[in-house]
Amino acid sequence: xxxxxxxxxxxxxxxxxxxxxxxxxxxxxxxxxxxxxxxxxxxxxxxxxxxxxxxxxxxxxxxxxxxxxxxxxxxxxxxxxxxxxxxxxxxxxxxxxxxxxxxxxxxxxxxxxxxxxxxxxxxxxxxxxxxxxxxxxxxxxxxxxxxxxxxxxxxxxxxxxxxxxxxxxxxxxxxxxxxxxxxxxxxxxxxxxxxxxxxxxxxxxxxxxxxxxxxxxxxxxxxxxxxxxxxxxxxxxxxxxxxxxxxxxxxxxxxxxxxxxxxxxxx
Amino acid sequence: xxxxxxxxxxxxxxxxxxxxxxxxxxxxxxxxxxxxxxxxxxxxxxxxxxxxxxxxxxxxxxxxxxxxxxxxxxxxxxxxxxxxxxxxxxxxxxxxxxxxxxxxxxxxxxxxxxxxxxxxxxxxxxxxxxxxxxxxxxxxxxxxxxxxxxxxxxxxxxxxxxxxxxxxxxxxxxxxxxxxxxxxxxxxxxxxxxxxxxxxxxxxxxxxxxxxxxxxxxxxxxxxxxxxxxxxxxxxxxxxxxxxxxxxxxxxxxxxxxxxxxxxxxx
DNA sequence: CGTTCCATG
DNA sequence: CATGTAACG
Numbered sequence: 001x002x003x004x005x006x007x008x009x010x011x012x013x014x015x016x017x018x019x020x021x022x023x024x025x026x027x028x029x030x031x032x033x034x035x036x037x038x039x040x041x042x043x044x045x046x047x048x049x050x051x052x053x054x055x056x057x058x059x060x061x062x063x064x065x066x067x068x069x070x071x072x073x074x075x076x077x078x079x080x081x082x083x084x085x086x087x088x089x090x091x092x093x094x095x096x097x098x099x100x101x102x103x104x105x106x107x108x109x110x111x112x113x114x115x116x117x118x119x120x121x122x123x124x125x126x127x128x129x130x131x132x133x134x135x136x137x138x139x140x141x142x143x144x145x146x147x148x149x150x151x152x153x154x155x156x157x158x159x160x161x162x163x164x165x166x167x168x169x170x171x172x173x174x175x176x177x178x179x180x181x182x183x184x185x186x187x188x189x190x191x192x193x194x195x196x197x198x199x200x201x202x203x204x205x206x207x208x209x210x211x212x213x214x215x216x217x218x219x220x221x222x223x224x225x226x227x228x229x230x231x232x233x234x235x236x237x238x239x240x241x242x243x244x245x246x247x248x249x250x251x252x253x254x255x256x257x258x259x260x261x262x263x264x265x266x267x
Numbered sequence: 268x269x270x271x272x273x274x275x276x277x278x279x280x281x282x283x284x285x286x287x288x289x290x291x292x293x294x295x296x297x298x299x300x301x302x303x304x305x306x307x308x309x310x311x312x313x314x315x316x317x318x319x320x321x322x323x324x325x326x327x328x329x330x331x332x333x334x335x336x337x338x339x340x341x342x343x344x345x346x347x348x349x350x351x352x353x354x355x356x357x358x359x360x361x362x363x364x365x366x367x368x369x370x371x372x373x374x375x376x377x378x379x380x381x382x383x384x385x386x387x388x389x390x391x392x393x394x395x396x397x398x399x400x401x402x403x404x405x406x407x408x409x410x411x412x413x414x415x416x417x418x419x420x421x422x423x424x425x426x427x428x429x430x431x432x433x434x435x436x437x438x439x440x441x442x443x444x445x446x447x448x449x450x451x452x453x454x455x456x457x458x459x460x461x462x463x464x465x466x467x468x469x470x471x472x473x474x475x476x477x478x479x480x481x482x483x484x485x486x487x488x489x490x491x492x493x494x495x496x497x498x499x500x501x502x503x504x505x506x507x508x509x510x511x512x513x514x515x516x517x518x519x520x521x522x523x524x525x526x527x528x529x530x531x532x533x534x
Numbered sequence: 535c536g537t538t539c540c541a542t543g
Numbered sequence: 544c545a546t547g548t549a550a551c552g
Binding site: 011012014015037039040067068069214215216217255258 | 546
Binding site: 278279281282283304306307334335336481482483484522525 | 535536537538539
C-alpha cells in the first residue's frame with residue numbers, strides 16, 4: 001500500500017512540465033501523486049509526462065470534455081488495481097474533475113472541485129457539485145468501512161475551511177472559496193470523524209500551511225495564501241498519518257504552478 | 268526630403284520589439300520607416316516604440332478598428348507635414364491598412380493590402396480593396412504630377428508579381444497572392460510607367476529578392492520566399508533611385524518577423 | 535508556426 | 544498574472 005501521497009494542482013501540465021514539474025517529480029519520494037488542472041487530453045498528458053512514464057511512473061487520467069480545461073490524474077509507482085472516472089453524477093461525468101484509483105486496500109481520489117463566483121450561476125454549479133460529491137463521499141466511507149478498506153480523497157477543494165486556512169480571511173468572507181455555506185459544507189464532511197483533514201490534524205494550531213497563492217501582486221512572496229488543497233481520509237487511515245508538509249520550495253526557484261504540492265506520509 | 272526609406276511588416280509590433288525590432292531600428296540609416304501589421308492600438312504602439320520616440324523618431328499611425336489586427340504606421344526622423352488615414356473608401360476607412368504622410372514635396376504611403384484566400388469571400392474583399400486602391404493610386408499620381416510632387420507607396424502588397432517574385436511559383440498559381448488576376452492588377456499599376464517598382468528596376472534579372480518567408484518548415488533557411496513587399500514610386504522619383512536591398516540579415520540572428528525590411532535609397 | 539485575443543482561473 | 548484556445552496570417 002502506498003505510504004507517501006502528494007496532491008498538486010499543476011495549472012496546466014504542459015506549461016508546468018516546461019518549468020520544473022518533471023524535475024520535482026524526479027526528486028519526489030511519493031508513491032502516488034494526484035494532479036489537478038492538467039488542462040490536457042489523455043494523449044497530451046502522456047506526451048507531456050513521457051520522461052516520467054519512461055522512468056517507471058504509471059498514470060490514470062480523467063480527460064475533460066472541454067479542451068484545455070480541468071483534467072485530473074493519478075500517477076503511481078505501480079499500476080492501480082482499478083480506476084473509476086467521475087462519481088456517479090451525470091452532470092459532471094466527463095468534466096475531468098474526479099478520478100479514483102485503487103491500490104490494495106486503499107482507494108485514492110484526485111479531485112478538482114469547481115471554482116465559484118458568489119451570486120452567479122457558477123456558484124450554483126459549484127454547490128450542485130458539492131452536494132453531489134458529499135453524497136459520494138458518504139457512500140464511499142460506508143462502503144470502505146464495510147469492506148475493511150481505507151479511502152484518501154485529495155485535491156483542490158477550492159474552499160478554505162477556517163480562518164486559519166486563509167491569510168486575509170476578513171477580506172474574503174463574501175468571496176467564493178470562503179463563503180459560510182462552503183465552510184459549513186466542509187464541517188459536515190468532518191462531522192463525527194467520518195473524514196479527517198490529516199494536514200490539519202497534524203498541525204492544529206498553525207496558520208496555513210497555505211497551498212495556493214494568486215499570481216497577482218506579491219502574494220507568494222508575502223505568503224498571502226489559501227489552504228484549499230486537502231487530503232481527507234477515512235478515520236482508520238488518519239490514525240496512521242505520520243507527517244504532512246506543503247512543498248512550497250518546489251515552486252520557489254521557478255514557479256511552475258500557483259499551487260504547491262501537499263504531501264502526507266503514513267505509517 | 269527623406270532619402271532612405273524602409274518598409275517592413277512587423278507581424279505584431281509588441282512581439283517584434285521584444286525580439287530585436289528596436290535594435291534594428293537603432294542601427295537603421297533610414298529617414299522614414301513604414302510599418303505594417305503593428306497589431307496594436309495607437310497607445311500600445313507608442314508604448315512599444317517609446318525608446319525609439321525618446322531617441323527622436325516621430326510616429327504617425329492608423330489604428331485598426333478590430334483589436335490585434337492590421338495596423339500601419341510611418342516612423343520618421345522629423346514630423347510629417349501632414350498625415351492622412353485611409354484612401355477614401357468607407358469600407359476600409361478604419362481597417363488600419365493605409366496611411367499617408369507628407370514630407371516636403373514627397374508623400375509616403377504605408378500599405379497593408381488584405382490577405383486573400385482563393386474562391387472565398389476573403390478573396391472578394393481583397394479584390395474590392397485592390398480595385399478601390401488602384402483608383403486611389405491613379406488619383407494620387409495625377410495630383411502629384413499636377414502639383415510637382417512625388418509619391419512613394421510601400422508596404423505589404425500580398426501579391427507576388429512575376430515568376431521571379433516567388434521561389435515556388437508553379438506550386439502557387441492557384442493560391443491567393445499569385446493568382447493571374449492579382450498579377451495583372453500589378454501590371455496595370457505599372458502600365459506606361461505610371462508607377463515604378465523600384466527594387467525590380469534596380470535588379471531586373473534576379474530571382475527575388477524575397478521579403479517574406481513562411482514560419483512553417485525551413486522556408487527561411489532555404490530562401491523559399493515571396494517578394495510581396497514593394498516600393499512603388501512616381502516616375503520622377505524612380506529616376507533618382509540609387510540602391511535597394513532586402514535586409515534579410517536583420518531577422519537572421521533572432522527572427523522578429525516573418526518579413527524582412529526592404530530599403531531603398533534615393534539621390 | 536507565430537501573434538494576439540478571449541475565457542477561465 | 545498565468546493558462547490554453549481561437550482566428551488569423
